[in-house]
Amino acid sequence: TQLLEQSPQFLSIQEGENLTVYCNSSSVFSSLQWYRQEPGEGPVLLVTVVTGGEVKKLKRLTFQFGDARKDSSLHITAAQPGDTGLYLCVGWNYGQNFVFGPGTRLSVLP
Amino acid sequence: DSGVTQTPKHLITATGQRVTLRCSPRSGDLSVYWYQQSLDQGLQFLIQYYNGEERAKGNILERFSAQQFPDLHSELNLSSLELGDSALYFCASSRQTSGTYEQYFGPGTRLTVT
Numbered sequence: 001t002q003l004l005e006q007s008p009q010f011l012s013i014q015e016g017e018n019l020t021v022y023c024n025s026s027s028v029f030s031s032l033q034w035y036r037q038e039p040g041e042g043p044v045l046l047v048t049v050v051t052g053g054e055v056k057k058l059k060r061l062t063f064q065f066g067d068a069r070k071d072s073s074l075h076i077t078a079a080q081p082g083d084t085g086l087y088l089c090v091g092w093n094y095g096q097n098f099v100f101g102p103g104t105r106l107s108v109l110p
Numbered sequence: 111d112s113g114v115t116q117t118p119k120h121l122i123t124a125t126g127q128r129v130t131l132r133c134s135p136r137s138g139d140l141s142v143y144w145y146q147q148s149l150d151q152g153l154q155f156l157i158q159y160y161n162g163e164e165r166a167k168g169n170i171l172e173r174f175s176a177q178q179f180p181d182l183h184s185e186l187n188l189s190s191l192e193l194g195d196s197a198l199y200f201c202a203s204s205r206q207t208s209g210t211y212e213q214y215f216g217p218g219t220r221l222t223v224t
Binding site for chain 1 (some may be wrong): 112114143152153155158166179198200207208209210211212213214215216217218220
């Protein structure tokens with residue numbers, strides 16, 4: 001059974017701080033997606049990483065896929081209250097279904 | 111807007127009743143997934159349909175069933191409802207994009223069982 005772990009589980013920071021969220025597995029994934037979910041709403045796809053070592057940027061968010069495609073990180077620079085939410089990493093492999101991490105709940109205080 | 115629609119947005123019903131949740135996938139997506147999310151919990155995979163056929167099953171109770179119709183919309187039927195079935199129910203659709211698959215989620219249906 002493929003599992004994804006995320007750390008930290010909870011993070012509360014002040015506006016303007018930087019942070020990194022980690023997504024780890026002992027399994028290799030063909031691709032990995034990051035989503036942000038706000039309370040009562042559906043998860044919104046932020047990015048998909050496919051190639052080992054790949055780095056993608058989305059404004060103040062930087063996503064990295066590990067060289068071995070077993071782990072990923074999300075770095076947020078100068079966090080803002082609008083970044084508050086549940087961040088989910090989701091792995092995918094051919095012939096199998098999507099594997100969800102438990103999520104990191106981020107709170108950015110003004 | 112993900113392009114995935116779900117109705118109704120909210121549903122309040124009593125224990126023992128039966129409800130139907132509806133999902134329309136993004137145009138062109140053949141796969142539909144159903145998930146349950148209880149308060150402050152992660153997403154629990156229930157079931158997947160691909161082009162009208164059941165493709166994979168997760169932690170779906172026997173009281174729950176689903177189907178996907180020829181126009182690719184899907185319905186999730188929940189029967190003999192219990193208080194513990196109160197949750198957010200999301201559907202997602204997916205297609206192959208650049209050699210991989212991505213899921214796009216609908217806004218969810220909030221089910222409250224009283």
